[in-house]
Amino acid sequence: xxxxxxxxxxxxxxxxxxxxxxxxxxxxxxxxxxxxxxxxxxxxxxxxxxxxxxxxxxxxxxxxxxxxxxxxxxxxxxxxxxxxxxxxxxxxxxxxxxxxxxxxxxxxxxxxxxxxxxxxxxxxxxxxxxxxxxxxxxxxxxxxxxxxxxxxxxx
Amino acid sequence: xxxxxxxxxxxxxxxxxxxxxxxxxxxxxxxxxxxxxxxxxxxxxxxxxxxxxxxxxxxxxxxxxxxxxxxxxxxxxxxxxxxxxxxxxxxxxxxxxxxxxxxxxxxxxxxxxxxxxxxxxxxxxxxxxxxxxxxxxxxxxxxxxxxxxxxxxxxxxxxxxxxxxxxxxxxxxxxxxxxxxxxxxxxxxxxxxxxxxxxxxxxxxxxxxxxxxxxxxxxxxxxxxxxxxxxxxxxxxxxxxxxxxxxxxxxxxxxxxxxxxxxxxxxxxxxxxxxxxxxxxxxxxxxxxxxxxxxxxxxxxxxxxxxxxxxxxxxxxxxxxxxxxxxxxxxxxxxxxxxxxxxxxxxxxxxxxxxxxxxxxxxxxxxxxxxxxxxxxxxxxxxxxxxxxxxxxxxxx
Amino acid sequence: xxxxxxxxxxxxxxxxxxxxxxxxxxxxxxxxxxxxxxxxxxxxxxxxxxxxxxxxxxxxxxxxxxxxxxxxxxxxxxxxxxxxxxxxxxxxxxxxxxxxxxxxxxxxxxxxxxxxxxxxxxxxxxxxxxxxxxxxxxxxxxxxxxxxxxxxxxxxxxxxxxxxxxx
Numbered sequence: 001x002x003x004x005x006x007x008x009x010x011x012x013x014x015x016x017x018x019x020x021x022x023x024x025x026x027x028x029x030x031x032x033x034x035x036x037x038x039x040x041x042x043x044x045x046x047x048x049x050x051x052x053x054x055x056x057x058x059x060x061x062x063x064x065x066x067x068x069x070x071x072x073x074x075x076x077x078x079x080x081x082x083x084x085x086x087x088x089x090x091x092x093x094x095x096x097x098x099x100x101x102x103x104x105x106x107x108x109x110x111x112x113x114x115x116x117x118x119x120x121x122x123x124x125x126x127x128x129x130x131x132x133x134x135x136x137x138x139x140x141x142x143x144x145x146x147x148x149x150x151x152x153x154x155x
Numbered sequence: 156x157x158x159x160x161x162x163x164x165x166x167x168x169x170x171x172x173x174x175x176x177x178x179x180x181x182x183x184x185x186x187x188x189x190x191x192x193x194x195x196x197x198x199x200x201x202x203x204x205x206x207x208x209x210x211x212x213x214x215x216x217x218x219x220x221x222x223x224x225x226x227x228x229x230x231x232x233x234x235x236x237x238x239x240x241x242x243x244x245x246x247x248x249x250x251x252x253x254x255x256x257x258x259x260x261x262x263x264x265x266x267x268x269x270x271x272x273x274x275x276x277x278x279x280x281x282x283x284x285x286x287x288x289x290x291x292x293x294x295x296x297x298x299x300x301x302x303x304x305x306x307x308x309x310x311x312x313x314x315x316x317x318x319x320x321x322x323x324x325x326x327x328x329x330x331x332x333x334x335x336x337x338x339x340x341x342x343x344x345x346x347x348x349x350x351x352x353x354x355x356x357x358x359x360x361x362x363x364x365x366x367x368x369x370x371x372x373x374x375x376x377x378x379x380x381x382x383x384x385x386x387x388x389x390x391x392x393x394x395x396x397x398x399x400x401x402x403x404x405x406x407x408x409x410x411x412x413x414x415x416x417x418x419x420x421x422x423x424x425x426x427x428x429x430x431x432x433x434x435x436x437x438x439x440x441x442x443x444x445x446x447x448x449x450x451x452x453x454x455x456x457x458x459x460x461x462x463x464x465x466x467x468x469x470x471x472x473x474x475x476x477x478x479x480x481x482x483x484x485x486x487x488x489x490x491x492x493x494x495x496x497x498x499x500x501x502x503x504x505x506x507x508x509x510x511x512x513x514x515x516x517x518x519x520x521x522x523x524x525x526x527x528x529x530x531x532x533x534x535x536x537x538x539x540x541x542x543x544x545x546x547x548x549x550x551x552x
Numbered sequence: 553x554x555x556x557x558x559x560x561x562x563x564x565x566x567x568x569x570x571x572x573x574x575x576x577x578x579x580x581x582x583x584x585x586x587x588x589x590x591x592x593x594x595x596x597x598x599x600x601x602x603x604x605x606x607x608x609x610x611x612x613x614x615x616x617x618x619x620x621x622x623x624x625x626x627x628x629x630x631x632x633x634x635x636x637x638x639x640x641x642x643x644x645x646x647x648x649x650x651x652x653x654x655x656x657x658x659x660x661x662x663x664x665x666x667x668x669x670x671x672x673x674x675x676x677x678x679x680x681x682x683x684x685x686x687x688x689x690x691x692x693x694x695x696x697x698x699x700x701x702x703x704x705x706x707x708x709x710x711x712x713x714x715x716x717x718x719x
Contacts, residue, residue: 027246029396030486054377056488057514059499074486074497078374078383078390085395087486110377113522114514121210136203136551137680138644146211146679153215153677176648179598179627183605183645204645205602208678215677224674230603230698274606293613311607311698548603 006031006086016046032089037102040092044107051080052088055104058114060122062149068093069124071101073111094124103129121147169196176204180282180537183547186524190533198528198536200521206551213511218244219475221511223314228515229549231274233312234260234267235491239513241316242398243487243498247480248318254400255444256320259306261400262437263315264489265430266303269340270296271492272423272544279420279541280352283361288352295343298336305329317471318478320447324467330438337431344427353424362417366527366539369414378523379516380494381422382543386414392490404436416542423544451475479504493517493544517550583718590633590659591712592622597632599652602639604666604698611701618705621712629655634711635688639698640668640681653688661715663707664690667697 006029013033014023021035021043035043056074063070073090077083094101103126104111115126116135123145125132134141144151174186185201209228213221225240226233238260245251252260273292280288300310305326307313315321352358368378373386383390391408393401409425411418445452447469455463459470482504488497494516501510520543527539576582600608611618612625626632629652641649653660662684667673669684670693684690691714694707 026484053374056377056495056519057497057499057512059510059512061501061510072499074499078388081395084390087488089486108377109375110519113518117518134203136206138203146208151211151679153211153679176601176645177597177599177629177652183600183602204642204648205640206642206644206680207602207640207675208680209675212675212678227603227674227697231606277609290614293610294615296610297613297615310700 009083009086009088012050013047016050017043029086030089031086032091034091037092037094040090040102041104041107043090044104047075047088047090048107051083052077053079053108054110055108055114056087058111058118060118060124060147062096062122062147064096064149067096069096069099069122071118071124073104075108099124101126103127105129121145123148168192180540182540182545184551188528188536193532195528195531195533195536198525200524202521202547202551204551205548209552210511210513214507214509217476217506218478218480218508219317219471221508222317223312225513226312226314228513228552229491229493229517229546230311231546232267232271232492232549234263234315235489235496237313237316238264238399239487239489239491239496239498241318242489243485243500244318244480246485246487247483247500247502248478249481250319250448250450252320252448253445254442256446257400258437258441259321259325259446260316261404262434263303263306263313264399265433265437266299268492269427269430270299270303272427273299275423275492275541275544276348276352276420279544282537282541283358285352285358288348291343291347291351295340298339302329302333302336305332317447317475319451320445320469322446322469322471324446333434333438337434340427341431344424348424353420359417361535361538362420362542363415365416365535366531366542367413367415368523368527372526373414376522376526377519378494379519380491380544381409381426382419382520382523383494384408384410385418385422387412392488392495396488398487398489400437403440404433406433416538419542419544477506479506491516493546493549494520513552515549515552517546518552520545521550584716587716587718591715594622594634594661594708594711595624595626595632596634596636597629597652597656598625598627599635599637599649601637601641601645601649602666602668604638604668607698607701608636608638608665608704611704613701616701616705618701618708621705621708623708630657632656633660634663635660636663636665637669637684637688637690638665640666640672640675640678641684641687642680643682646682646687650687661692661711662688662690663692663694663711665694665704665707666699667695669693670695673697 006025010023010025010031021033021039024032026032052075056076059072061070071092075088075090101124103115105128115129118124119132120135120137169189169191172188172190174181176183176185183205187199187201188195189197209224225236228236273296277289277292304310307315368386370387373383373388389408389410406429409422409429411422454472454474463469480502482502484501486499488495496516497514499512500508503509523543528536635653664684672681675681692707692711694703696703
């Protein structure tokens with residue numbers, strides 16, 4: 001039953017989004033949408049109208065060899081029981097040397113502290129976020145941001 | 156007679172307060188609040204005082220060494236942190252634990268849920284000023300910690316679940332001791348706790364109508380756990396995406412409609428009752444069988460095989476030291492005691508993970524400090540803090 | 553002239569009396585009474601630093617009652633004489649621990665609890681932790697991850713014996 005729900009969501013999203021981004025199903029109950037950074041807010045608004053109402057996680061992954069940072073939003077729903085079984089991953093890629101991205105705060109207010117943590121630990125500036133400020137690290141922290149791959153741990 | 160209040164001498168009306176880590180009501184974090192008279196106009200949480208960098212350290216550890224590392228994020232709730240990580244790893248390795256191991260995992264998770272809620276009651280009690288209600292729940296955790304010690308050998312940090320199953324089987328005479336402990340907890344919860352704290356007019360005066368969280372706000376802000384269920388949203392990961400043995404067990408989701416501090420407390424009381432019901436079903440329905448997947452059972456060394464067949468203690472074979480799961484990306488979610496825990500792991504087929512992302516329920520609930528306490532009176536702050544059940548080491552990781 | 557002589561006489565009498573009183577307190581058997589008093593009224597301050605804090609709380613709970621050793625967690629640093637540093641200290645928290653330690657009146661003691669306080673424990677290569685003995689001088693180390701409440705009480709008793717022996 002749950003596979004049919006994910007399939008139905010897959011078909012609906014492909015129709016709505018069209019050629020703007022790619023949609024795929026890698027495993028049961030998980031959908032992936034890969035989008036360009038300019039189309040991010042447009043797709044986010046489509047998803048919100050479809051019924052996805054909160055963001056669970058903002059994961060930033062550093063790929064130094066491909067010179068990109070991948071940002072993944074994990075999106076799901078609390079109010080709609082069919083949609084809450086599925087987790088949607090909205091991915092986008094940004095340049096590693098100029099890490100700025102568009103914030104999705106106006107669409108989903110639940111990303112506020114998650115994006116702020118990505119700013120603090122990975123160094124990504126989110127345009128449109130109300131407060132790009134340190135959250136977890138000390139305020140006078142200088143140097144490479146800890147989650148980057150060129151920050152090496154020493155004993 | 157008309158009351159004449161003195162005029163303030165300076166022009167600034169607001170004071171900025173730093174409620175710091177050295178404070179009986181702050182836990183391991185700091186709060187910055189602007190106070191105007193008796194009301195907080197703005198209240199900001201300042202986390203990061205217990206940040207150990209678990210996500211970065213995990214990129215430097217082998218897969219099996221991450222199990223004790225992840226448990227120490229929330230040491231009270233170690234079994235739920237453990238099972239979240241192990242389920243993600245099993246999805247990568249594409250194996251499933253046998254049925255008896257699933258039931259044993261569920262048993263430990265439910266015991267941890269009860270002890271974590273009792274700890275929450277203790278902190279809520281002492282924040283209001285009831286030191287007896289700090290002593291009673293902490294003392295009543297001890298029979299359950301003894302039960303967990305019978306299964307795993309340790310008080311708080313179990314490291315009990317490994318990919319493929321669990322590490323030990325139940326000892327003899329376990330069922331009678333567990334049922335005795337559960338009967339004791341049930342009697343204490345239903346009689347003494349209600350008479351001392353939950354039906355106390357002081358508690359009701361401090362908790363009812365304070366810190367109300369409406370349903371739309373809770374969904375919009377992404378709140379999880381009993382705080383969400385107290386605002387009339389029936390979301391529980393154990394029903395939405397069942398893991399371990401939850402699909403075969405009967406229990407109800409505890410929820411309330413008012414959304415104030417008293418409702419959050421009552422949801423936790425109901426969850427303890429449901430956990431006791433689940434543990435009783437597990438003890439009756441536990442299937443026989445192996446406790447570890449046959450792929451790893453075949454690899455036990457000959458020296459340890461005799462001990463395994465006699466006592467049920469599984470010594471880890473050498474393959475776990477060089478475990479290389481195939482490349483891929485997995486997401487797993489479980490219902491920890493404070494809410495929904497997410498693990499997002501990316502593997503490149505190496506000895507160590509490429510990226511381990513862990514979103515804990517306390518981190519997602521942190522925004523409640525700003526939303527509920529801004530606009531409330533200064534003495535409502537300990538009451539709201541105690542009812543949210545926020546645990547700073549879990550939030551900072 | 554007379555007032556100068558009398559004031560210098562008074563100040564020298566005052567210094568003499570002060571020396572006698574200090575000798576009575578610190579050198580004679582009255583010193584044992586003083587150490588006995590300090591060792592049975594070690595009050596830790598309310599500062600939890602990391603995850604061992606829950607075993608610290610459990611050691612004051614009814615089953616392992618640490619209060620029978622005279623140990624009462626109290627509110628402010630100016631009225632307490634013990635800091636129990638539980639677990640790992642991050643860089644932000646090190647400032648708070650140092651400030652609290654400097655505010656406490658003499659004589660003051662520090663117990664370091666857990667493997668993380670000894671040598672960073674399981675987080676040995678973390679980027680945000682510091683060692684405890686770089687921040688405050690430690691009297692007693694209690695190993696374990698987390699240490700059992702019985703071990704915590706044993707640590708308190710060891711500190712009491714150390715005080716009574718004359719540290």
